[in-house]
Amino acid sequence: MRLHRLELTGFGPFRERQSVDFDAFDRDGIFLIAGRTGAGKSSILDGVCFALYGSVPRYESGDKRLRSDHCEPDDPTEVRLEFTVGERRWRVTRAPEYQRPSRRGGGLTAEPTRAELEELVDGTWIGRAARPRDVGLLLDEVLGLSAQQFQQVILLAQNRFSRFLLAPGAERQSLLRALFGSRRYEEYARELGERSKAAQREVDALAERARTLLAQAERLIAAQADDPEHTEGADAGPDVAATPDLGARRDAVELGRQRAAYRLDTLTHERTAADAARSAAEAAHAELVALSKAQAELARARERLATLEADGSRIASDRDRLDRARSAESLRAPLEAAERAERTAAATAAAAAEADTAWLLIAERVGEDAAADLEAVVERVTGELAVWTAALAHETALADEQAQLAAAEAETSRLEGDVAALDAQRAQVPAELARLESELEPLRERAARRDPARTRHDELVQRLAAAEEAERLAVVRRDSEAAHRDQA
Structure with missing residues (x-):
């Protein structure tokens, strides 16, 4: 960050506007702010810190005496700073809270804190934020340092510097820790120490667990070494429990594990060979069982054949009887x-x-x-029967037709009555039409007047809504004027 220009108005010891052009010392690199006591040297640094962060490190106790004591009640108090961060040039303007005469009535009123941040773009200042909170958030992003970090790394407060010069060694060390925030490194050291102790405890626990596992492995190896079935032809090996060295004990256990693995491979091969022999024996046994079953079936077949040969004569007699029965069946x-x-x-x-x-x-x-011919009689009677049957059918149909005729006559009478009623109603139609026409004429006149009335009604509704809105806006206006008057 590079400072360009600082303007102080009614700030600290300065009543009138004072400007500091830092660009004039740009070629010097390092410059000194010198002057008598109370001339306002520290106020320049206070103005820079107040413009950037809205606070002054010298007045962190709460007595924020930023407004100049030489100011009249109507004099303004304002700090403006131009600076560059990277390739972007910014201008921030701040004003603290102070008392000023009320514009309406007597007495004093509080002038609120004010802040504004602008950026120079193509030779024109463009506003980026206009409220203290928004200006603070945007400046945090632009500067990348908080107020505490800025005061610890870039700007050292005057009262802390004097304490630092006059303090003894232990207090100076404590003051440096407070100034540069080294407490976090002490926290880091303490936390690393706790982590180291925790890691050591974990290592001790793991070592104890390893000793327990090694002891179990050593007991297994010793038990296996005492078994003559497994130790035949094998070396006794070193005494793994004779040394407390975990590495040596682990190597001895690893050697025992390798020997056990070798024995396991040997036993695995032996088991595979035994399984193969058992499979072969099971196959041979199955073949023998099948052969035994076949021989038993052959013996049973021979017995059935001998029985059938002994019953040959009886079977031949039964066969001859069966043939005769089949011939008789036909x-x-x-x-x-x-x-x-x-x-x-x-x-x-x-x-x-x-x-x-x-x-x-x-x-x-x-x-x-x-004694007459029966066929002629039958023929004659059949003809007469046909005639009588036809007569019976005609008689039955005649009754049905008479019933239908009676129904038709009744329907005709009813229809004649309906025709007479319709003639009477038709005679009344002209008079009814004339009556309806006389009633319809006033309705037509009323319908002709309905559209203008509806238009007039819509206009009145709109005027009523506009009047209500005007009344509501008048109330809002009165409230706004009252609120503005109260704020003034």
Whole structure:
């Protein structure tokens, strides 16, 4: 960051506007602000700090005496600073809170804190923020330092510098820690120490766990070494429990693990060979079981064959009897048909005898010649029966037609009544039309006046809404004027 120009008005010991052009000392690199006590040297630095952060390190106790004691009540108090960060040039203007005469009435009123931040773009100052909070947030992003960091790294307060020069060694060290914020490094050292202790405790716990696991492994190795079935032909190995060195014990346990792995591989190969032998034995056993089953089935077949050979004569007799039964079965259908024909002929003869008897009785009753040709009589009776059947059908149809005729006559009477009623109603239609026409004429006149009335109604509704809005705005205006008057 590079400072260009500082303007102080009514700030510190300066009542009139004072300007400091830092660009005039640009080629000098380092320059000194010198003057008598109370001339305002520290106020220049206070103005820079106040313009950037709105606070002054000398007055951190709360007594913010920023406004000049030489100012009249109407004199303004303002600080303006131009500076460059990177390639961007900024101008910040701040004013502290102070008392001024009220514009309306008597007494004093508080002039609120004011801040404004501008940026120089193509030779024109462009406003970027106009409220103290917004200016502070934007300057934090532009500067990248908080007020505390700025006062610790760039601007050392005068009262702290004098304390630093006059303080003894221990107090100077404490003051440097307070000025440069080294407390965090002490916190880092303390936290690293706690982490180191925690790590050491974790290492000790892991070492204890490792010793426990090594002891278990050593007991397993010792137990395996005492087993003659597993130690045959193997070296006894070193005494792993004789030394407290974890590395040596771990190496001994690793050696025991390798030996156990070798024995495991050997036993695995032996188990694989045993499994193969067991599979071969199971296959041979299965073949033997199958052969035994086949031999038992052959023996049972031979027994059945001997039994059948012993029953050969009885089977031949049964076969001859079966052939004769099949030959007799072929004659069953013709015999049954002949029996059914005989039964039908007997029934027919009985029915003919009954018919002859009935005919004799009927002929005697109706006066017919019983010896006449029966077929001619049947033909004549059949013709008469057909005539009578037709007559019965005509008689039945005549009754139905008479019922339909009666219904048609009733419907005709009803329709004639309806026609008479319709004629009467039709005669009344002209008079009804005239009446409706007389009633419709006033309605047409009223409909013609409806559209202008509706237009007038809409206009009145709009005027009423405008009047209500005007009344509401008048109330808002009165409230705003009262609030503005109170603020003034």
